[in-house]
Amino acid sequence: MAAPSVREPRQERSRATRRRLLAAAVRCLAEVGWxxxxxxxxxxxxxxxxxxxxxxxxxREDLFTAAVRYVGEKRLDDIHxxxxxxxxxxxxxxxxxxxxxxxxxxxxxxxxxxxxAAAAHDxxxxxxxxxxxxxxxxxxxxAALDLLGADESGPGVRESVQATLDLVRGLGLANLLTDDRAxxxxxxxxxxxxxxxxxxxxx
Amino acid sequence: MAAPSVREPRQERSRATRRRLLAAAVRCLAEVGWxxxxxxxxxxxxxxxxxxxxxxxxxREDLFTAAVRYVGEKRLDDIHxxxxxxxxxxxxxxxxxxxxxxxxxxxxxxxxxxxxAAAAHDxxxxxxxxxxxxxxxxxxxxAALDLLGADESGPGVRESVQATLDLVRGLGLANLLTDDRAxxxxxxxxxxxxxxxxxxxxx
Numbered sequence: 001m002a003a004p005s006v007r008e009p010r011q012e013r014s015r016a017t018r019r020r021l022l023a024a025a026v027r028c029l030a031e032v033g034w035x036x037x038x039x040x041x042x043x044x045x046x047x048x049x050x051x052x053x054x055x056x057x058x059x060r061e062d063l064f065t066a067a068v069r070y071v072g073e074k075r076l077d078d079i080h081x082x083x084x085x086x087x088x089x090x091x092x093x094x095x096x097x098x099x100x101x102x103x104x105x106x107x108x109x110x111x112x113x114x115x116x117a118a119a120a121h122d123x124x125x126x127x128x129x130x131x132x133x134x135x136x137x138x139x140x141x142x143a144a145l146d147l148l149g150a151d152e153s154g155p156g157v158r159e160s161v162q163a164t165l166d167l168v169r170g171l172g173l174a175n176l177l178t179d180d181r182a183x184x185x186x187x188x189x190x191x192x193x194x195x196x197x198x199x200x201x202x203x
Numbered sequence: 204m205a206a207p208s209v210r211e212p213r214q215e216r217s218r219a220t221r222r223r224l225l226a227a228a229v230r231c232l233a234e235v236g237w238x239x240x241x242x243x244x245x246x247x248x249x250x251x252x253x254x255x256x257x258x259x260x261x262x263r264e265d266l267f268t269a270a271v272r273y274v275g276e277k278r279l280d281d282i283h284x285x286x287x288x289x290x291x292x293x294x295x296x297x298x299x300x301x302x303x304x305x306x307x308x309x310x311x312x313x314x315x316x317x318x319x320a321a322a323a324h325d326x327x328x329x330x331x332x333x334x335x336x337x338x339x340x341x342x343x344x345x346a347a348l349d350l351l352g353a354d355e356s357g358p359g360v361r362e363s364v365q366a367t368l369d370l371v372r373g374l375g376l377a378n379l380l381t382d383d384r385a386x387x388x389x390x391x392x393x394x395x396x397x398x399x400x401x402x403x404x405x406x
Contacts, residue, residue: 030323031324032324033320033321033323033324035238036324110323113320113323113376114320114323116376116379116380117236117316117317117320117379118236118320119379119380120233120236120313120316120317120379120380121234121235121236121239126380129380130380130381133380156393156396159389159390159392159393159394160393160397162386162389162390163370163390163393163394165373166370166373166374166377166390167366167369167370167373168373169372169373169376169377170368170369170370170371170372170373170374170375170376171369171373172373173316173319173372173373173376174369174372176319176320176322176323177319177322177323177329177332177333177336178333183365186362186365187362187365187366187369189362190359190362190363190366191362191366193359194363194397194401198397
């Protein structure tokens with residue numbers, strides 16, 4: 001990353017530092033897990049002084065939950081953008097399930113997973129992670145409904161969309177230790193067929 | 204657990220010690236995660252001397268992967284037993300998906316998850332965990348096919364059953380930090396309806 005110009009306004013510089021810290025935090029979590037992920041390690045990886053890092057994030061929990069939130073929101077934006085750019089003739093359901101499956105199998109998911117695993121036996125971290133996950137889950141559900149053009153008042157629609165998000169989380173887990181892309185593609189195609197039929201029937 | 208009787212044959216005593224270590228290892232992993240789970244901690248929890256523990260399991264990786272394998276196989280046996288006892292009039296597909304979802308939301312899943320999270324950034328552990336997961340995954344898939352009475356040669360059947368196991372893994376993750384039972388029940392019912400239709404169509 002280029003060094004910030006001295007003429008860059010202070011606020012923009014501060015935002016760039018923050019973004020750099022968030023991106024480094026996600027990579028760090030994904031690569032070394034929670035126990036090796038500290039504010040100091042992230043500051044060093046981001047090329048930011050420890051003091052500056054602590055100015056942005058008071059605690060370790062603040063930094064990492066902000067990082068998982070930031071990449072989660074960015075990924076949902078990406079999905080929206082890519083979905084808007086899909087050619088008319090594409091099977092939208094399959095393309096959209098595939099996008100969610102890809103996101104939940106990437107770096108962000110690996111980072112979030114490390115945080116969930118640690119939060120399972122760390123009550124202080126859990127208190128930060130549970131509301132974060134509720135927010136991200138709600139936003140992902142709303143995005144999936146919107147992109148699939150699904151109406152939640154139809155019978156089973158809400159649960160089918162929830163099942164889709166549970167499925168892609170499971171697929172993300174299956175991709176953690178080995179490259180599961182080929183199998184994942186087949187599972188996604190089959191589920192997309194089942195989901196499309198279900199959404200059509202509820203219309 | 205009762206102290207072993209002095210008249211108990213040595214081999215049976217050794218098997219009981221082994222089982223005690225395996226059960227303690229799974230509880231330990233689920234409760235404190237990988238970094239706090241050592242052979243010494245498990246030996247103490249199991250009420251077994253450290254030397255006896257090391258006689259059974261040479262390394263930490265051996266102990267914990269054996270533990271995850273042991274409970275995984277025991278749980279599949281449980282599912283088979285419970286499925287055989289289902290009343291004739293039950294919706295078998297829903298009951299079976301529910302059993303898998305319950306298993307993947309329990310203590311064993313939490314233990315396995317801690318091991319997966321650690322293996323993601325520990326190559327030595329990963330080398331133990333990947334073949335273990337392949338074995339358990341294969342056995343779970345075979346059990347699900349068998350219990351659902353599904354024939355893999357039908358179109359989409361293999362992928363629908365794989366998707367079911369991916370779904371229950373995702374549901375397990377959703378249950379890690381909060382009690383997700385009520386929502387899980389609704390998702391499982393909807394999934395079972397869709398799966399049953401798919402399996403019927405392939406027959």
